[in-house]
Amino acid sequence: MGVGFLGLGHFVPPKVVTNHDLEKIVDTNDEWIRTRTGIEERRIADDDIKTSDMAFHAAASALEDANVKAEELDLILVATVTPDTPFPSIACMIQEKLGAVNAASMDVSAACSGYIYSLTTAKQFIETKTYKKILVVGVEKLSKITDWTDRSTCVLFGDGAGAAVLGEVSEGRGILAHELGSDGTGGKHLYEDPNNHIFMNGREVFKFAVRKMPEASVNVIEKAGLKKEDVDYLIPHQANIRIMEAARQRLGISEDRMNQSIKKYGNTSAASIAIALSESFKEGKIKDDDIIVLVGFGGGLTWGSMAIRWGK
Numbered sequence: 001m002g003v004g005f006l007g008l009g010h011f012v013p014p015k016v017v018t019n020h021d022l023e024k025i026v027d028t029n030d031e032w033i034r035t036r037t038g039i040e041e042r043r044i045a046d047d048d049i050k051t052s053d054m055a056f057h058a059a060a061s062a063l064e065d066a067n068v069k070a071e072e073l074d075l076i077l078v079a080t081v082t083p084d085t086p087f088p089s090i091a092c093m094i095q096e097k098l099g100a101v102n103a104a105s106m107d108v109s110a111a112c113s114g115y116i117y118s119l120t121t122a123k124q125f126i127e128t129k130t131y132k133k134i135l136v137v138g139v140e141k142l143s144k145i146t147d148w149t150d151r152s153t154c155v156l157f158g159d160g161a162g163a164a165v166l167g168e169v170s171e172g173r174g175i176l177a178h179e180l181g182s183d184g185t186g187g188k189h190l191y192e193d194p195n196n197h198i199f200m201n202g203r204e205v206f207k208f209a210v211r212k213m214p215e216a217s218v219n220v221i222e223k224a225g226l227k228k229e230d231v232d233y234l235i236p237h238q239a240n241i242r243i244m245e246a247a248r249q250r251l252g253i254s255e256d257r258m259n260q261s262i263k264k265y266g267n268t269s270a271a272s273i274a275i276a277l278s279e280s281f282k283e284g285k286i287k288d289d290d291i292i293v294l295v296g297f298g299g300g301l302t303w304g305s306m307a308i309r310w311g312k
Contacts, residue, residue, distance in 0.1 A: 001168045001169065001170070001171055002168070002169045002170065002171055002172060002173045002174030002175070002309075003122075003123045003126045003127055003166060003167070003168065003169065003174045003175050004166065004167075004168075004169035004173050004174025004175060004308070004309075004310075004311070004312065005164050005165070005166060005169075005174070005308075005310075005312075006066035006067075006068060006133070006164075006165045006166065006167045006169075006312065007062045007063065007064070007065035007066020007067070007068065007164065007165040008061075008062055008065055008162070008163070008164050008165075008277060008278040008281050008282070009057075009058045009059065009060070009061025009062035009063075009064070009065055009162070009163045009164075009278055010058050010061065010160065010161060010162040010163065010271075010274065010275045010278035010279060011054050011057035011058040011061065011160065011161045011162075012043040012054075012158075012159070012160040012161075012265060012275065013043045013044065013045040013046065013049050013054065013159055013160070014043070015043060015044050015045070015046060016041050016042075016043060016044075017041060017042055017043075017044045017158075018030075018040065018041045019033045019034065019039070019040060019041065019155070022154065022155055025148060026148070026149065026150075026151040026154060026155075027151055028151045028155055033155045036240075036242075037155065037156060037240050037241060037262070037266075038240065038241025038242075038244070038260065038262045038263060039155065039156065039262055039263065039266045039267075040263045040264070041263070041264060041265075041266075042157065042158030042159075042264075042265055042266035043158050043159055043160055043264075043265055044143045044158065044159055045141050045143060045159040049141075049159075050084050050141070051080060051082050051083055051084050051090055051139055051140070051141045051161075052083075052084050052090050052093040052094060052097070054139050054141065054159065054160060054161035054271075055078060055080075055090050055093075055094050055137045055139040055161050055163070056093075056094045056097045056098065057161065058137060058139065058161035058162055058163035058274070058278075059076075059094055059098060059135055059137050059161075059163045060098065061163065061278075062135065062163035062164055062165050062278075063098070063135070063165060065165075066165035066167075068133055068165050068167075070098040070099045070100040070101075070103075071099065071100060071101055071102055072102075072132075072133050073098075073100045073102065073103040073133050073134065073135050073165075074102065074103055074104070074125075074130075074131035074132055074133055074134060075103055075104050075105070075122070075125060075131050075134045075135070076091040076094065076095050076100060076103045076104070076105040076106075076134070076135045076137070077091065077106060077107075077108055077118040077121060077122055077134065077135070077136045077137070078090040078091040078094070078105075078106075078107045078108065078118070078136075078137045078138075078139060079107070079108045079109075079110065079114025079115045079117065079118045079136070079137065079138045079139070079270035079274075080107055080108075080109070080114065080137075080138070080139050080140055080269075080270050081109055081111050081114070081140065081192070081269060081270065081299070082139075082140045082141045082142060082144060082145060082269075083107060089105060089106055089107040090107055090137075090139065091105035091106050091107050091137075092105045094137070100135070103135070108121065110182075110270075110298060110300060110302045110304070111190070111269060111270065111298030111299035111300055111302060112237050112239065112267070112269045112270060112272060112296050112297060112298025112299065112302075113180075113237075113270075113296045113297060113298040113300070113302040113303055113304040114138060114269070114270035114298065115136070115138035115162070115270050115271070115272075115273045115274045115294075115296070116178070116180070116273065116294055116295075116296055116304030116305065116306055117180060117302070117304055118136045118137075118138070119136055119164070119166070119175070119178075119294075119306060120175075120178045120180060120304070120306070122134040122136050122166045123166070123175050123178070126166060126167065126168065132167060132168070133165060133166070133167045134165070134166045134167070135163065135164075135165055135166075136163065136164050136165075136166060136274075137161060137162070137163040137164075137274070138161065138162050138163075138269075138270040138271040138272070138273065138274030138275075139160070139161035139162075139270065139271050139274075140159060140160070140161075140268050140269040140270055140271045141159045142157040142158065142159060142198070142267075142268065142269055143157065143158070143159050145192055145196055145197055145198055146197065146198060147195075147197040147198070150197070152200070152202060153197075153198050153199075153200055155266075156239075156266055156267045157198070157266055157267050157268070157269070158265045158266035158267065158268050159268065159271075160265060160268045160271045160275050161271050161274070161275070162271050162273070162274025162275040162276070162277065162278045163274065163278070164274065164277070164278070169311065169312045170311070170312065172309060173289070173309045173310070173311045173312065174308065174309065174311075175306060175307075175308055176223075176224035176225075176226075176307045176308060176309055177220050177221075177223035177224035177306070177307045178220060178223075178304070178305065178306045178307075179216050179219050179220045179223065179303075179304065179305045179306075180302075180303070180304045181212075181216070181302065181303045181304070182300050182301065182302045182303070183208075183300070183301045183302075184300065184301075186204070186208055186300070186301035187299070187300060187301060188201075189201040189204040189205050189208070189301065190205050190298070190299040190300075190301065191299060205301075206240065206242075206243065208297065208301055209239065209240070209243045209297045210242070210243050210246045212297050212303045213236060213237070213243055213244075213246060213247040213295050213296075213297055213303070214246050214247045214249075214250030214251075215250075216295050216297075216303050216304070216305035217234070217236075217247045217250060217251055217293055217295045217305055218250060218251070219305065220293065220295070220305040220306060220307045221251075221293065221307055223307070224307040226291060226307065228251050228252050228253075229252070230291050231251050231253055231257075231291050231292075231293055232257065232286075232287075232290035232291050232292065233253075233257050233258070233259070233280065233285060233286055233290055233291075233292050233293075234247065234248055234251060234253060234257060234258040234259070234292075234293050234295070235258075235259045235273055235276045235277050235280060235292065235293070235294050235295075236248075236258065236259070236273075236294075236295050236296065237267075237272050237273055237295065237296030237297060237298070238259075238260075238261055238262035238265065238266070238267060238268070238272045238273075238276060239262070239267045239272070239297070240262075240267075241260070241262060244258065244260070244262070247295055251293065259276040259277075259279070259280050259285070261275060261276045261279055269298065270298075272296065273294050273296050277292075277294065286310050287310065288310055288311035289309060289310060289311055290309075290310045291307065291308070291309055291310075292307070292308040292309075292310055293305065293306070293307055293308075294306040294308070
């Protein structure tokens with residue numbers, strides 16, 4: 001048997017903040033943001049929408065898509081760096097809301113790589129037959145740790161959630177290979193500062209990401225015993241279009257075979273790949289037996305990639 005995706009779901013808050021809206025509050029402009037990041041707009045959660053609320057909506061959608069009842073879940077993993085409170089975990093909060101009475105629950109902190117870290121963790125539990133069905137959620141409310149006076153960072157981030165239900169799938173399908181990594185010496189380039197705002201040394205993070213994302217994409221394909229030509233669709237972390245393009249070009253695939261939801265949602269950290277995967281599937285861009293590559297990087301510094309043969 002393989003370990004794969006039984007259902008997917010995502011949620012983004014209704015409030016849209018465009019580049020033109022940001023022009024009114026900081027010294028920036030639409031052309032500068034678009035050409036350097038690929039972002040045109042982002043979703044921002046109002047004060048009455050919590051991280052746990054977005055996680056719950058995405059999770060409920062994924063359970064419905066998988067035709068799995070909440071009480072069938074054995075484990076809930078939530079990737080986030082913006083929980084409602086340091087504890088209890090978002091995972092425990094949505095366990096209660098979903099009624100997943102039989103599930104163990106924990107949050108995973110690996111910043112923008114958190115979703116891939118969580119998928120990899122879920123895979124191990126299912127492969128060892130410890131658990132059968134696991135809910136994995138990537139969710140962030142980055143707006144609450146964004147300094148809206150810092151034009152170098154406030155244009156980048158958005159809020160949202162994506163979720164997946166993992167379980168056994170047919171032999172040869174599901175997750176084929178993964179790669180996880182970290183370099184703690186780079187932690188000083190991307191972190192939450194004492195004022196509870198995101199600090200980012202953009203130049204250093206860009207240099208790291210533009211090297212690591214393409215490298216991790218190729219590595220995971222080789223680990224899966226595949227070639228670059230076998231890749232049908234690429235879902236990179238939606239941080240910066242230039243970094244995403246570096247990964248796409250390294251794999252040698254056409255532009256239409258890479259998710260570019262960054263235009264609509266900006267960088268949603270741990271939710272980024274989760275939203276992009278769910279949206280791509282629901283839009284029919286992923287079909288059974290397609291080879292999919294997920295790849296991301298984040299604070300830590302961390303990175304992760306995954307090769308998947310789609311289907312149940």
